[in-house]
Amino acid sequence: MHIARERRKRPQCRLFALFRPPRRIFEPSTVKNVPNLAKATARPSSAPSESPRLDEAERHEQKRLEALRRYDILDTPPEESFDRLTRLAAAHFDAPIALVTLVADERQWFKSCIGFDRRETNREVSFCHHALQSNGPLVVEDATEEVRFMDNPLVTGPTHIRFYAGAPLRTPDGYALGTLCVMDTQPRAFSDEDMTHLRDFAAAAMDALEQRRRAEAHRQAEQAQRASERKLRRIVENAQDVIYRIDAEGRWGFLSPSWKELTGYRPEESLGERFIEVLHPEDQSEALFDFEGRAEGPDRLLSREDRFVTKTGDVRWVRVRGRLITEEHGEVEGVIGTISDITDSRRMEAEREARQRAEELLEAKTSLLNNMSHELRTPLASILGFSEVLAAEGDEQQQEFAEIIGQNGKRLQRTLESVLHLAQIESNDETDLTLEPTDVADAVRTVAATYRPPAEDQDLSFEVRTPPEDEETRALLDREALEHLLDDLLSNAVKFTKEGGVTVSVDTGTSAVRLRVEDTGVGMSASFQSGTLFEEFTQESTGLDREYEGTGLGLAIARRLVEQMDGTIDVESSPGEGTTFTVRFPRLAPADTMDASPEAAPPRAKE
Template identity: 35%
Template sequence: MLPPPTPVDEPRRLQALRSLCLLDTPAHERFDRIVRAASHLFRVPIALVSLVDEDRQWFKARQGLDALQTPRDVSFCGHAILSSGSFVVPDALLDPRFHDNPLVVGAPFVRFYAGHPLRAADGSRVGTLCLIDHQPRDFTDADRGALADMAGWAEVELNALNEREARTALEQQERFFEVSVDMLCIAAMDGTFLRLSRAWSRTLGFTEEALYSTSLVDLALEEDRAATALNLARAREGAPVLQFEHRARCADGSWRWLQWNAVPDAEEGLLYAVARDITQARALEEERQRVERMKNEFISTVSHELRTPLTSIRGSLGLLSGGIAGPLGAEVAHMVGIAYRNSERLLRLINDILDLEKMESGRLDLCMAATEVAPLLAQALQAHQGYAAEYGVHLEVKVDAPDARARVDEDRFNQVLANLLSNAIKFSPQGERVTLSLTREDGTLRVEVADHGPGIPESFQPRVFQKFAQADASDTRKRPGTGLGLSIAHGLVARMGGTLRFVTRAGEGTRFSFDLPECTPTPPGPGA
């Protein structure tokens, strides 16, 4: 970590900062409004007006952060005040100045930072308007320009709105409203437009005069007006943020989908908002959903049609293997055995597909009941002993809470364990062990399956729970599977009130685990 250097004009800068008389003063709506607007405009969880004192950065306004201040020697803003333009860190973990910074490796977990310096009346850079995200991201030249314009707004407030600063802020606001590709507006609480950016005319085709003569509600399609008016009513009732969508009329008779992010100001009776045209994005999403529905319906139909004859074929092959038609020759018995095993594999695949289809359509019914968990683990381990023997893998169970109970569907719980155990066995080297464990932690029960295999490749980790996802999807892969097991297990655990997760290390193995609320024993009734 590299602490920020001290500016060459530090004495003058500190004097200018203290002359503002803002340090350690209560929050003020004029600054809070700025950080709320910045957070929503740039879609970041944290936005701050920060003042850099001698040994700290103190936050005059905060959105998304509880801390009032942080030390200056770990601050990003201490670096930002060294230059006249925006200071941007796309990914702090990749920046040698910040990769081990306590604000990066710990709360608030800064990954992206963009700060523009704020100047006092004499030009001293006394603080910043800054944006923080927990994910790395790009920051375009247009974003830099927008941040600089918003920083100009903050500077006006910082310097008590004297005439010169107010004129500068007005010019910057005008430029901001003119060049923004988003549809910016300031409206009254009844939806009357008071200020609109030029993007409104470009998007909807109306002249500015026509737009100012209508309102947000009147602009919506008739079937969307009631919902739009309801959102405005929420603003009047004190809702801190509004997020909604509606269809808006265009001058040529067509309509566009608009997505709104708005911040009401109850004191002034105003609504500060940005609307984005999401018509194309919605059309693409609707088409994707339509294709997904068609695919799921096709898979479901085919699976249902296949299961009945396949069940019959599997049963017939099982009878033949059992000798119902008399002894079979060695070669015939071998071929019948292969056919029987493959029919079982196909039937499992079809059942998996149908389970997924039921989960996604909300038609999967679970029979939840308070159940002792330890016996279910023992059953799962016993059921997989033969499979583990084929791979030369040893199974073990560790139970630290033998009498613990949880509300589960026994069959589906066993299905989750079967998927996790079979996966762990397949990817364990010969002679290694797979451990199934049950522990109790703060009123919850943790079920874990741990192996000592190669671990999950980093490139595949984001797709572990996706349907048909496999780290090795080639036709020559060594380990069989459809890529459905973990997706099904993830969905079933969620339906039973838990979250399936994993921890993996290359060359050391993988641990899949999930937590379930423990059922407290029911006290005996009177006379029991």
């Protein structure tokens, strides 16, 4: 410090300043920035040779500014690490002004300043602008004697700058961002030792900038990592599939929250447990063998379907996917992957396969029955035909035999026709149904006339109740199917009634035509009504206890016919008290009688 003070007291010689070596007066690299001096010292040259130099200088300046932006330092608050350096520099050089400057595109900004009341100046009046273009520190011992600075507002104005010494803040890749500089309002000398110290101060300032940049980059990296971790945590916490990790011993090391939804166990309940313990016992050995085999083989991908046993004992199908993770030396550390609940998809697949199988069986049954139709009907027709001939031309005993043959043949024929009719309905073949306005009351009277004689032969009353002929009882039906339905219901009513009688009636509601067949026969139990009543080949009495003949197909066919014609069928019955079947069809309004068609079918029947 005392050396610097002595220098300040030493008188300054203008002649000495003017004839000082060029490094002290100005840097040759900056002559072009001073028009008059540039003209005096420039060598003759052609215009084409100057243009590439200017372009190179512009490119260099752009790269320098990009380097400055990478440090993200401009217009930041004061920082002690830089203020400490300027305080030390001011004290060391006994200078009233010490700055850490950064030169931007159009301005010079001070990261730290001692003894200067501004935070920035225009780049055009900046001493540091010239320092950036030198290979080393720039020293101006008396600005009033320096052509570049004698007219500078910082020199001629109230700031009264006379002395300047600045060393560039140079990045590791060679770009000068600014300077660490000291200034004085009095001219002064600057030794080589002072120059070395100034370089050290500038290097320390650059180190502070580098440290700040690395710290900021580290902070941003940590911030990005935390954001990435938060995003990953949200993904894991909200993932529908379970994300898992298994260690080399086959124990759960990580389980995402969806584990509880899948198994009923909280993740912390399962951590540390062996993964095979949650597997179905039948799947454990195969899964363990697969895991161990992949750990020893080249295939690092795992994909299999297993059954998990939940906390409540339920079994759920899962798809386990994963990848084996290895250490640096190739040893397996464990598995990471996902577990998907596929219980519903497995169930749907099983249902789909069952439907497909049922359709295949139905198709096979239909094919078989069609073949039966051809193979049985022809010989059966011959049997019935010859039985009629024998009954007409044979003797008394032969006629008796022929009658038995005919009765059983006709019974077999009815059975065959019922089976074929049911097969046709089950195959969804509705092409034979012709829906058209049909008078339900008229159909009832027609079919009922057929069953009155056998009912009276059994001493049963047989009553038919229909509305007056002027009351509309039409519905959009297939007449033949309706009569078949009536045949099934009335034949059962007569067959299962020993005492009392049978009543068939038709009435109309607001939107439906109602057909009802009542009998006082044996009735049915509630369990049979709610169970297999409308299923194929079923009767309440079976085996050796079976009292009534029949195939058990009539009601199955009846229900399917009703449904195909958009109707409903219900039953009420009690053992020993009789049975009532009620069928409802959508009533056809009078205005719809002329234009009714299957495409314009009314809604399903309601009361």
